Amino acid sequence: MGFKKILSSATAKAPSNIALIKYMGKDDYSLNIPANPSLSLTLNSLCSYAEVKLIEAPEGSITWLPALPQSVLQEDKGRIKTMSLSESGKCRVTAHIERVIAEASSVFLPYGLSFVSSDHLSIEVKTANTFPTASGIASSASSFAAITLATVAALAAEKxxxxxxxxxxTHFRAELASLSRKGSGSSCRSFHGPWVLWQDKEVSSLRSSLPEMSDLVIxxxxxxxxxxSSDAHRRVLSSPLxxxxxxxxxKRVAQLQEALVANNLKSISKIAFDELWEMHSLFHTSSEPFTYWQxxxxxxxxxxxxxxxxxxxxxxxxMDAGPNVHVLVRTSQANSLREKLSVSFPDFQILQDSQGSGATIID
Incomplete structure (x- = not known):
């Protein structure tokens, strides 16, 4: 292999998010426009990393590499794992990077930013997670948010x-969130935090009087x-529910927003539990019924x-569209609850994370 002339490189980190009001069903599949609003909590260390390198080459190509991003190698102590992507997954990543490049001028120029030409360039991308991929912990959301931001940062003439x-x-961040949404719908929520509302094409942070919250994932x-999840979006339309x-x-979104401002945990708990059961009931009652539950x-x-x-x-x-169960609790009580869960479920791994503020450039 010959010497590669790297023209630019960037690494971004984007957290997962856990929705209390779920994104399920689409009005527009090509743009990932949701059929209903969703409301989520952005996490922090349950996240994805993406490294994007622009390499001088006579003919352009985009290649996903099964390796850890360079900037996280020193952090890796078994916690950060490279992703395993199917061929369709690789194509999805490639298509999204092409989309980001194609829309670069509309993203950069309104904010006085310049970008490098993608002519005669090859692109290499590496991705990694701190949690299991494709198991219902919103790895698609965090991955595409990180890939979007890393690509934009690599293209920037002045990082x-x-x-x-x-x-x-905040408008620029919202622009990037909208661009990311086209690759993975719920990734737009990972650009904001901690509490986030996504409705139609718009995504924004919400007011909340809650104390700092943590997420425990069983x-x-x-x-x-x-x-x-893409298949689930289509199948639920056939459910009588x-x-x-x-x-x-x-109605639930309006009630949940009021409860966040009022610090009404009892109301939030009921709304979230009702939504959990309804979403999974959609799966169970579709014309091609399926379940994520084990x-x-x-x-x-x-x-x-x-x-x-x-x-x-x-x-x-x-629960998201997967078998694993989330419980949100005041951060001050998270360790105590985790101990109880560990005793009751010794065979299950318990992940713990705090609320976060959204995607960032780390290198």
Whole structure:
């Protein structure tokens, strides 16, 4: 292999997010426009890293490499793992990077930013997660947010100026979130935090009076799910429960926003639990019924139903489109709850994370 002349390189970090009101069903599949609004909490260290390098080459190409980004090698102590992508997954990443390049002028120029020409360039991308991929912990969201931001940063003629605009201009961050959404819908929520509302094409942070929250994830299995979220979006439309869902969700979103401002954990807990059951009931009642639940999922949910009355304050229990169970709790009580969970479920890994503020450029 000959010497590679690297013209630019950037690494971004983007956190996962856990939705209490779910993104399920689409109005526009090509742009990932949701059929209903969603509301989520952005996490912090349960995240993805993406490294993008621009390399001088006579003919352009985009290559995903199964290796850790260089800037996280020193951090890797078994916690950060490179992703394993299928051929379709690699094509999806490549298509998104091409999309970011194609839209570079509309992203950069309105904010006084310049970018390098992508002519005669090859692009190499490396990605990694701190949690299991494709197991229902929103790895697609964090991955595409990180890939979007790393690509934009690698293209920037002045990375320092780009980073300043990213930190100071909420409109620019929203532009990047919208661009990321076209690769993975829920990735747009990973650009903001901690509490985030995504409605139609718009995504923004929300007011909240809650104390700092943490997410405990009971990992029933780290295996990749058999039914992709994209497939689930299509199948739920055939469920008899789909009728009226947009109305029900809009009502829940309004109630949840009020509860966040009022610091009403009891109301938030009920809304989140209702939404959990409704989304998974859509899966179970579609014309091609399917489930993400495993015996361990049911065991954990039953434990929470029995345990909720015994805890000092309401717990916020939810699940994404996967088998693993999330519980949000005040950060001050997270360690205590984790100990209880570890005793009750010694065979399941328990992940713990705090709330975060969204995607960042780290190199």
């Amino acid at each position: 320092k100026k780009l980073n300043q605009v990213l930190k100071e201009n 990992v029933v299995t780290a295996e990749a799910k058999k039914i992709s 789909w009728q009226g869902r947009q109305i029900r969700v809009s 015996p361990g999922s049911v065991k954990v949910l039953k434990w929470f139903i029995d345990f909720l009355q015994q805890f000092d304050e309401p717990l916020i229990v939810t």
